[in-house]
Amino acid sequence: xxxxxxxxxxxxxxxxxxxxxxxxxxxxxxxxxxxxxxxxxxxxxxxxxxxxxxxxxxxxxxxxxxxxxxxxxxxxxxxxxxxxxxxxxxxxxxxxxxxxxxxxxxxxxxxxxxxxxxxxxxxxxxxxxxxxxxxxxxxxxxxxxxxxxxxxxxxxxxxxxxxxxxxxxxxxxxxxxxxxxxxxxxxxxxxxxxxxxxxxxxxxxxxxxxxxxxxxxxxxxxxxxxxxxxxxxxxxxxxxxxxxxxxxxxxxxxxxxxxxxxxxxxxxxxxxxxxxxxxxxxxxxxxxxxxxxxxxxxxxxxxxxxxxxxxxxxxxxxxxxxxxxxxxxxxxxx
Amino acid sequence: xxxxxxxxxxxxxxxxxxxxxxxxxxxxxxxxxxxxxxxxxxxxxxxxxxxxxxxxxxxxxxxxxxxxxxxxxxxxxxxxxxxxxxxxxxxxxxxxxxxxxxxxxxxxxxxxxxxxxxxxxxxxxxxxxxxxxxxxxxxxxxxxxxxxxxxxxxxxxxxxxxxxxxxxxxxxxxxxxxxxxxxxxxxxxxxxxxxxxxxxxxxxxxxxxxxxxxxxxxxxxxxxxxxxxxxxxxxxxxxxxxxxxxxxxxxxxxxxxxxxxxxxxxxxxxxxxxxxxxxxxxxxxxxxxxxxxxxxxxxxxxxxxxxxxxxxxxxxxxxxxxxxxxxxxxxxxxxxxxxxxxxxxxxxxxxxxxxxxxxxxxxxxxxxxxxxxxxxxxxxxxxxxxxxxxxxxxxxxxxxxxxxxxxxxxxxxxxxxxxxxxxxxxxxxxxxxxxxxxxxxxxx
Numbered sequence: 001x002x003x004x005x006x007x008x009x010x011x012x013x014x015x016x017x018x019x020x021x022x023x024x025x026x027x028x029x030x031x032x033x034x035x036x037x038x039x040x041x042x043x044x045x046x047x048x049x050x051x052x053x054x055x056x057x058x059x060x061x062x063x064x065x066x067x068x069x070x071x072x073x074x075x076x077x078x079x080x081x082x083x084x085x086x087x088x089x090x091x092x093x094x095x096x097x098x099x100x101x102x103x104x105x106x107x108x109x110x111x112x113x114x115x116x117x118x119x120x121x122x123x124x125x126x127x128x129x130x131x132x133x134x135x136x137x138x139x140x141x142x143x144x145x146x147x148x149x150x151x152x153x154x155x156x157x158x159x160x161x162x163x164x165x166x167x168x169x170x171x172x173x174x175x176x177x178x179x180x181x182x183x184x185x186x187x188x189x190x191x192x193x194x195x196x197x198x199x200x201x202x203x204x205x206x207x208x209x210x211x212x213x214x215x216x217x218x219x220x221x222x223x224x225x226x227x228x229x230x231x232x233x234x235x236x237x238x239x240x241x242x243x244x245x246x247x248x249x250x251x252x253x254x255x256x257x258x259x260x261x262x263x264x265x266x267x268x269x270x271x272x273x274x275x276x277x278x279x280x281x282x283x284x285x286x287x288x289x290x291x292x293x294x295x296x297x298x299x300x301x302x303x304x305x306x307x308x309x310x311x312x313x314x315x316x317x318x319x320x321x322x323x324x325x326x327x328x329x330x331x332x333x334x
Numbered sequence: 335x336x337x338x339x340x341x342x343x344x345x346x347x348x349x350x351x352x353x354x355x356x357x358x359x360x361x362x363x364x365x366x367x368x369x370x371x372x373x374x375x376x377x378x379x380x381x382x383x384x385x386x387x388x389x390x391x392x393x394x395x396x397x398x399x400x401x402x403x404x405x406x407x408x409x410x411x412x413x414x415x416x417x418x419x420x421x422x423x424x425x426x427x428x429x430x431x432x433x434x435x436x437x438x439x440x441x442x443x444x445x446x447x448x449x450x451x452x453x454x455x456x457x458x459x460x461x462x463x464x465x466x467x468x469x470x471x472x473x474x475x476x477x478x479x480x481x482x483x484x485x486x487x488x489x490x491x492x493x494x495x496x497x498x499x500x501x502x503x504x505x506x507x508x509x510x511x512x513x514x515x516x517x518x519x520x521x522x523x524x525x526x527x528x529x530x531x532x533x534x535x536x537x538x539x540x541x542x543x544x545x546x547x548x549x550x551x552x553x554x555x556x557x558x559x560x561x562x563x564x565x566x567x568x569x570x571x572x573x574x575x576x577x578x579x580x581x582x583x584x585x586x587x588x589x590x591x592x593x594x595x596x597x598x599x600x601x602x603x604x605x606x607x608x609x610x611x612x613x614x615x616x617x618x619x620x621x622x623x624x625x626x627x628x629x630x631x632x633x634x635x636x637x638x639x640x641x642x643x644x645x646x647x648x649x650x651x652x653x654x655x656x657x658x659x660x661x662x663x664x665x666x667x668x669x670x671x672x673x674x675x676x677x678x679x680x681x682x683x684x685x686x687x688x689x690x691x692x693x694x695x696x697x698x699x700x701x702x703x704x705x706x707x708x709x710x711x712x713x714x715x716x717x718x719x720x721x722x723x724x725x726x727x728x729x730x731x732x733x734x735x736x737x738x739x740x741x742x743x744x745x746x747x748x749x750x751x752x753x754x755x756x757x758x759x760x761x762x763x764x765x766x767x768x769x770x771x772x773x774x775x776x777x778x
Contacts, residue, residue, distance in 0.1 A: 263479045263505055291482040294505040295498065333498050 007193025014184040016158035017047050017123070019192070020165040021085065025055050028083060031169055032059040034070050035087030044089050045125065045184050067097040071122070075104045075174075078120040083169055088124035091178070092136050105174040106149030117172045123165070125179040127219055127270055131314060134306035139271030141178045141217075142280070145247040152247040153200055154178040156221035158188035160245055163198030171200065178247075180218040180270070203251035205258065209240035212332055213258040215281050216268040217244040220319065224268055227324045237332055247277055255281065256288040263294035266331050268324055273301030298331040300324050336385045338406040340372070340399045343381075344688030347374045348473060351398045351559060352405060356380070359391040363408060370405065375563040376691045378684055383408060400473055476503035483508045560653040571715045579710050580759050581746040584767045586726045590741055592773045596667075607671040610646070610700045613723055613745070614670055615776045616769035618642045618662035621696055624762040628695045630716035631752035637716075645694030645714065646674055648681045655681045656714060658694045667776055702726060708744035718754045721766070722746040743770075 011019070024031045037044055039052035039062045052060040063070040067088060074084040088094045094101065101122065108118040128137030145152045151173060155161040161179070168175035190196065206221055207228050214224040221243045228239035240258050244250065259265045265285050267278035282297040303317040340350050353371040363369055368380040369389060383389065385408045393405040474491045476484070480503045484491050487508075494511050496503035557565060589612055597606045607615075621628040621642045629638040642663040645656040657677035659670055680686040696718070699711040702725035711722040722745065729742040745766065749759045769775050 263477075291478050294477040294479045295502075333504060 006191075008189050008191050010187055011158055011190050012184065013155075013158045013161050013179070013186045013188070014045065014047050016162040016188075016190050017165055017179065018049065018051070019190070020162040020169075021048065021051060022054070024085075024166060024169045025051070025059060028169075030081065031083045031085060032061060032077075033085045033087065034061045034063050034074055036063055036065055036089055038062065038087050043087065045181070047123075047179075047184070048087065067093050068100060071097040071100040072104070074120055074122075075100055075108070075118060078105075078118045078174070079108060079116050083119050083121070085121040085123060085169060088122060090136060090181070091124045091126045091140050092138050094122070094124055094140070101144065101150070101174075101176075102147050106147050109173065110149060118174050119169075119172045120174040121165070121168045121171075121177060122174070123177045123179060125181050125184070127181040127183075128302070128307050128314065129182055129318060131309060131311060132307075133309040133314075137307035137314075139269065139302075141176070141247055142269075142271065142276045144176050145250075145277065145280070147248075149174070150248060151175040151200055152178060153245060154180075154217040154247055155198075155245060156180075156183065156206070156216075156218050156243050158186065159190045159196065160198055160204070160243075162190055163196045164200065164245065166195070166197040167200050170197070175200070178218060182219045183222070186222065198245070201246045201249040201251055203245055203254040204243045205240060205254070206243040207239070207241040209238040209262065211237045211262055212239040212264045212266060212328060213242060213255070213262045214239055214266050214268060214324075214328065215242045215244060215255055215278075215285075217247060217277065218270065220268040220270050223319065223321050223324055227321050227328060230321070230325055231328055235329065235332075235334055237328070237334065239328065244277075244281070250280070250284070252284050252288055255285065259285055259289040260292045263292055264331050265289070265293070266298040266300065266324070266328050268300045268319060268327075270319060271301055272304050273299045274304060276301055295331050295333060298327045300327045336387075336408050337404045338369070338383070338389075338408060340393075340401050340403045340405055341381055342401045343372065343374045343379050344376050344692060346376070346692070347401065347688070349398055349400045350374050352393050352395050353378060354395055355391055357389055359389070361389055362387065363389045373559055374688060375559050376688045377686050379687060385409070474503065475501060477505065479505045480508045483512070487512055558653070560655070564654055567715060568712050571713050575713050575715060576751045577713060577748050578751055578756065578759075579746055579748045580756070580763050581708060581744055582763050582767050583729075583731075584743045584745060584770045585731075586741045586743045586770065589770055589773045590726070604668070605671045605675050607667040608674075609702075609726060609743070610698065610723065611667060611671045611674055612770060612773060612776055613700070613721070613766075614644050614646060614659060614662055614674070614698055615665075615667050616766045617696060617698055617721055618644050618659075618665075619769055619776070619778075620762055620765040622663045623765060624758060626753050626758060627719050627749075627762045629718050629753055630695075631718065631750055632716050636753055639695045641693075641695065643693050643695045645697040645717075646677065647697060647699040647711075648678050655686065655691065656694060656697055657681060657686060657690050658692065660693065697721070698723060702743065708746050710746050710748050713748055713750055717750075719747055719749045719759070719762075722748065 021033065033048060033051065038048040039057060039060045042049040042052070048060065071086055074086045077084045088097070105118050105120050108116055126139035126141055141152055141154060144150050151171065153164040153168060153175060155164045155177070165177055168177050207225055209228065212231070214228065216224045221241060224241045228241055231237040231239045240262055242255055242258050265282070267281045269277045273279065278299040278301060282299055285297050286293070300319050300323055302319050305317060307317055308314055343350065351373040353373045355370050357363055357369050363383040364386050365383055367383050369383045370381050372379055372381050387408045390407045392407060393399055393403070399405060475496060476491050477498065481491065483489070483505065489508060489511060491503055494503050494507050497507055498504040586609070589609060593607070593609065600606045625638045626636065628642055629636050641661055643658050643660045644662040645658050647654060647656050657680070659665070659673050659677070662670060665673070677686065677690060680690065694714065694717065697711070697714045697720040699720060700723040701709055702723055705725050707727065708724040709722050711720040713720050724744040726741050726743045728739045730737055731740045731742065733740070745763065747759055747763045
């Protein structure tokens with residue numbers, strides 16, 4: 001970490017998450033972590049590095065390879081007043097714990113007539129691009145954003161990673177924090193002199209523009225920012241990039257205000273677009289902004305195939321910047 | 335509150351024009367009462383109320399609207415507004431200024447909805463049609479923001495040419511049009527009061543200032559809807575149909591004799607079949623024997639029709655109308671005569687109804703009354719052929735080696751070669767001639 005005089009530090013996304021965990025572990029004794037190899041091994045993606053040494057095995061709890069079991073244990077702990085923060089190594093492994101997430105964590109408050117909550121946090125990265133092939137390269141966040149009773153946040157910057165994880169831990173309802181494999185090493189500025197909690201349910205304007213609104217979350221925001229530069233430099237198109245940050249609740253006010261300004265929208269996500277986050281956002285744009293639209297809302301996701309292993313095919317399947325650029329130009333009628 | 339929407343009055347209708355409201359805004363109407371005259375691409379029709387209650391007019395006279403667009407509402411809860419009521423209904427429900435409910439609260443920026451009456455002319459195009467790229471009969475393709483801006487600035491989208499995909503009118507097109515007419519209304523300020531509807535001349539920028547040319551002064555006339563349809567259909571026919579023509583001369587002596595006998599035999603007031611009625615009947619009988627002449631080339635297939643419906647071209651009020659004699663092959667000559675008289679009268683009076691103008695499988699066009707000896711007609715797509723009928727006149731012909739004068743009529747068949755080939759067309763035409771030269775066969 002590089003520190004400046006003002007307290008603004010440049011750190012990676014992974015370091016920002018770690019900082020949030022440390023700050024919350026220090027702030028609230030009911031916070032504890034659970035997950036596979038998050039202790040001695042310091043986490044598969046090193047997000048929890050150093051925490052085991054400082055907080056010990058009772059608060060940095062190593063689990064067997066049994067997602068259904070330890071997510072269920074965390075739901076129980078949350079119901080009895082603890083604030084467990086569960087790491088699922090990647091979102092691909094959450095499938096065996098779906099019943100615990102969807103049928104238990106999301107339903108507790110409703111089934112107990114509001115008398116019992118479930119302040120559970122599940123942190124897990126989505127994304128592809130490391131040749132992890134079909135079973136380990138997926139982005140399922142839309143599945144969880146589909147479920148009433150869950151909150152889903154998806155930070156794209158180190159500052160938001162820290163701020164949204166903090167808010168998630170403090171929230172009295174279950175929150176999924178969708179991280180991203182490509183973003184862990186991404187650097188950004190974080191103001192460590194302030195608490196920095198980021199309100200859940202608020203999108204952010206990652207880049208201002210006037211001709212096109214690009215709506216994205218997690219790593220797709222980074223892709224869109226690069227494409228926006230290209231659009232400006234090569235085509236004179238000024239693109240605004242909206243970073244959703246929260247998928248549920250979804251901040252349509254920010255999206256709609258942007259589209260009302262630009263009259264054109266392109267929705268981008270890392271996963272499959274069919275029935276995905278872009279489907280939801282595009283549908284809501286068409287409703288909220290019908291009289292503002294100058295072109296049909298565009299969408300880009302990964303190719304609708306299981307992710308191939310071969311590097312060339314993986315690259316072809318990803319929602320890479322050439323695809324986003326082409327879609328942006330189409331929406332702009334250029 | 336039931337909405338009265340632009341009805342579909344014919345198969346080919348895409349939009350209609352409100353010609354005249356037969357009741358006043360706020361009047362009580364009853365189910366079945368005729369309330370409005372609507373001009374379609376084919377005819378003018380009165381349209382009836384389908385509910386009881388006070389009628390509130392949404393679409394002004396002259397407005398052209400797509401099928402399904404609200405033209406009025408009927409019901410007790412007519413919204414309030416300035417009253418021009420006649421006193422009788424003034425107490426119950428006053429005529430409205432803002433008939434359309436506001437948008438759902440969830441819609442953020444697009445808060446202020448213009449009253450429907452303001453929307454009508456701008457949103458989907460006023461009755462006027464200039465020389466714009468989107469003119470004539472088709473639904474204007476425009477993005478929602480383009481429509482909104484046009485609505486807010488009283489701009490007729492039909493005047494614009496779209497630069498978007500597939501000719502869609504986009505925001506940039508509207509903005510440049512607004513700049514072009516020196517509009518002061520800022521597009522980002524939807525609260526600005528809509529300007530009063532501009533007269534048609536002002537809305538058509540190109541037409542307004544006609545430069546002096548070596549053709550002298552130019553005046554422009556807008557096409558009425560029928561003329562728009564004629565222009566479109568004729569161009570479509572010539573552009574898409576590979577056509578050829580065959581002609582033959584028909585000896586009409588026997589037909590003349592028959593007609594003289596029919597005339598003598600006719601009761602008082604009974605219409606005497608004309609030569610054209612005989613041509614219709616002869617064509618119908620021949621069509622029965624040549625199904626492809628009665629068919630259509632459509633979407634890569636021959637479409638053959640079980641009914642023989644002969645359209646008869648009639649010159650109307652500055653237009654050409656083709657009413658249909660249905661099942662002409664099974665009707666008697668007298669029946670055809672009565673039918674064509676009635677249809678022609680309806681055309682002249684403008685009361686012809688769309689069902690009487692559609693369903694034709696073949697067309698007969700006759701200019702003989704003007705002394706034209708022969709001409710070629712333009713196929714009424716998707717029909718396979720059209721018969722052009724010239725005048726009956728005495729001509730010098732050779733009979734048994736002798737030069738004699740015989741009353742002769744030239745008929746010319748224009749054919750779509752995709753379905754009706756040369757030899758078939760020739761035999762079909764010869765069969766018509768044979769029937770006309772032996773007119774007693776028309777009695778069957």
